[in-house]
Amino acid sequence: MDALVKKPTIIYAESTPNPASMKFVANRFLVENGATAQYLTKEETQGSPLAAELFNFPFIKAVFLAANFVTITKTESVYWEDVTLELRDFLRIYISEGNAIINELPKTEMPIDNTFTQKKEVFTEHTAPVSEIEVKIVEILEQYIRPAVEGDGGSITFTSFIDGVVTVQMRGACSGCPSSTITLKAGIEGLLKRMIPEVKEVIAEAM
Secondary structure, three states: OHHHOOOOOOEEEEEOOOOOEEEEEEOOOOOOOOOEEEEOOHHHOOOOHHHHHHOOOOOEEEEEEEOOEEEEEEOOOOOHHHHHHHHHHHHHHHHHOOOOOOOOOOOOOOOOHHHHHHHOOOOOOOOOOOOHHHHHHHHHHHHHHHHHHHHOOEEEEEEEEEOOEEEEEEEEOOOOOOOHHHHHHHHHHHHHHHHOOOOOEEEEOOO
């Protein structure tokens, strides 16, 4: 009988380097296979019932879903101490009732990096043909950088490598974070330059 008992859903909140964003972590996966999804308006949430429901809160500005967490970005009209408990309870009830999280990823969603390294296919129409340097860049991003970025409630995805310039896409709590420029230049750019001499600069793609 014990094996049939439904595991209770637990949600806890973590602050992020971005004061406008809070990371809500669940004790189960919300998005499978390494995929991520970001929604900046309610109009974009057709494929995610959870994101659509979250946008019913008037103070929510953006929703980012990945692995076992939801990163919520709020407007300046409220303080986190006034809404965190409400959001945590909403997410706990919504998930525990078995409601759908994502039915379909956004069409603008970029494939995950490990698909790129395994299949060596291009990401998007504007991405140059795959090179060994690009594969190495993605491997470094996945091994050294992505875990830390996800720990802060965000994500980083390789976009392109052209003329020594690496372009990445930063989402979730990393998008619009006051410290993201420092992280990008001092952390990510410095690491890639040390490990790959061909890299001259790292920039973030405008969202």
